[in-house]
Amino acid sequence: MTSLPATRRINRRSTEVSERAFGLGFASPALLVTLALLAYPLVYSLWVSLHQVTLGSDKWKFVGLDNYTGILRDPLFWPSLQRTLSFALIVTVFTTIVGLAVALLLTEDFRGRALFRAVLILPWSLSQTMLALTFGWIFNSTFGPLNGLLLDLGFISNYVAWFASGESVLYIIAMGLVWSLVPFAAMLFLGALQTVPEELERAARVDGAGPVRRFLLVKLPWIRETVLIVVIIAALNGFLTFSPIYILTGGGPGTETYLLSWWGYRTGFIDLDLGRSAAIFYVMTLLIAVLATLTVTALGRRREQ
């Protein structure tokens, strides 16, 4: 009889071990795939970034951090970095604000809401390639429908060359990207807003809070995690924007629309300098990691408070 608790302990322990092994068994395929598809390329590209290596060449020369110091000294680096950060910031801020606004609108009851919800999803279904082509057509300075419309309405007297400067091109691309990301953001926000307990809102209303205060003090704190997800997704999309540059500008005029992603592509696949290209993309990866960590930490801290 005295040995019964010990037996139970042993049994519990062996059950725990077998459960752990069972769980590991289930998770291992996914873990292996993750290791193969994520960890290996990450480590390999880090290794590449420490070498002078040309695409197609078997000659690898270890250069340590030379590729990193090289890109920091390159006159293209700081302008490209600044542009990338500004671009990502614009995309993130507008995607979040507009997405939230659309979600709030969709929580209201109005005629045609179902249709609006269905139509809203369309921009999200477009690839960045199609998005770039579509916006390229709309803003075409000679034959674009936007110029025709504005001229007909009397807002302009001459066609506007929307793509004349790098700055204006990047604003247009950012606008396109926001347009395509807003539906996804709105859907996430809508889902989150629907989980806000009615009692909370009712209590705030009883306390005399108006719609703005109810949003700021009740809804927004409740959906903070969703905001975090949207911010990170939008920022990632902003940082990794490539297709619109590839299709619309090729980095031009001059180098005025060079984002880090385009610079990395050009260095790797046109200049064939794989080591330097890998270093550029590693710098991007580090930046994204730092920004994501800061965002998660900041929002997490506010939640603790």
Next chain:
Amino acid sequence: MDKRKQFQDLTDGYMEGRLSRRRFLQASGLLGLAGVASAIVAACSSTASPTAAPASAAPATAAPASAAAGPDFAAMAKKLGRPLRLHHDSAVGPLYEPYIKDFNAKYAPLQVETSYTTGDYHAITQTQLAGGSVDFDVLFADDGFAQKWFNAGWIRSLDDVEGVKDVLADLNPGIEKNCRTADGKLITLPYYRGIEVFIYNKEHLDKIGAAVPKTWDEFLDTCRQLKAKKVVDTPYSPFWCLQFQVIWTELIAESYSDGSGEFFDEKMKPIFKDDPVVISTLQRWNTMYKEGLIPQDVFTTDYGNIANIFAGAKSSFTIRYGPQLKQFTDPAQSKSASGAKNAPMPGKTGATLDRGAWWMMSSSTPDPQIAWQLMRYFAWKDKDGKPFFQKQLLAIDLGLQTAFASINNDPEVKAAWAKWCDADGLVAQIKNSRSGGQEVLADWYGEFQVKASELLQEAVRGTKPIQQALDEAAAFVTSKTGG
């Protein structure tokens, strides 16, 4: 090759100037699909095209190779054990189809199938070659890639290929040197040649009673008049785009026409930076940009849409090669068809640039003598000694020149050109043309053209002083050549 045609087929509606909403949506949808297809094809890289007829489908009329004198195609097909593969960008798909079929019929049972890429042909092809899993036999490249690809071991020398000397003997004088590396290895054969042609809209000039400009000062003055008298808002639509680095090509052409020297010396040292004609050409471009005589967004406009500006009668002048002029004179594709004409290049010498692309043989081809059958067909003549591809497609259908005087001077070719241009004028311009030196073969030239094109755009827009831009372009070459 003419990547633009397919694109422009899609954009016919744009030439009308104004778009209906329906038309716009149709075009956007088509372009979207093209984009998606492009991404898929790029991702799949060298998927073989199903256009190639299977060996068993060869026409019964094809004579058995063993019965004719010459190569035994049956033995070749058996030895190869697969069709030959021709690698190209996908824009030529419909254009090449008859020639793929012709090859498959004439050389049966030896067959060819195509490996097409969409998007940035050179970047994608380089990546495919570097990946090492390609099985192209014959491929092409523009200037600036051959030496690099040869150094990387992706393409092979043609010196040991039996029959190549016959092609070299038939080439126009001076071209063979551009097919060889600095140490004399033959690594390419000419694909096509194309000269930059001065194109104007006669109807626009008639409206202001102006003659075709003979100097660049007259040209500038005519542009100012056309704008002032509101004939067009942007009289000149230059191909100053980064795409295909045409801005660099245009700089050479306009500089040659005004009597500039070579851009590189015999040792490939960059000497263009101190050439007063090159500098004055860029100063003129800068003036035209500042005065709004060119579309202000031409630097980010893609090739097809720049062509649309002239074709849509929104500009009065442009400079580009024969296929473009042919398109401008086609009423189905251009509103400027009745007015589009070619004239000698303005400038002190009126010369222009003669440039082209190159055929190469992949190192991975199992038997160069078998791949040669395909290369010879596209680079010179078919097995019966007829330059079907070079003459019919390149010269007659596309309006390009070839590297062979026998084709360029063929009365049938000249008669075909006369249908859409002043053929005598075109022939005279061909005679007054210059080609670049061996730098076009250098392993740094492709990269240089990209860099130089960016710098030129900055110089024209005034965001960088002209001399500084030229100095930086020259310094780039020096950094690559080590002196």
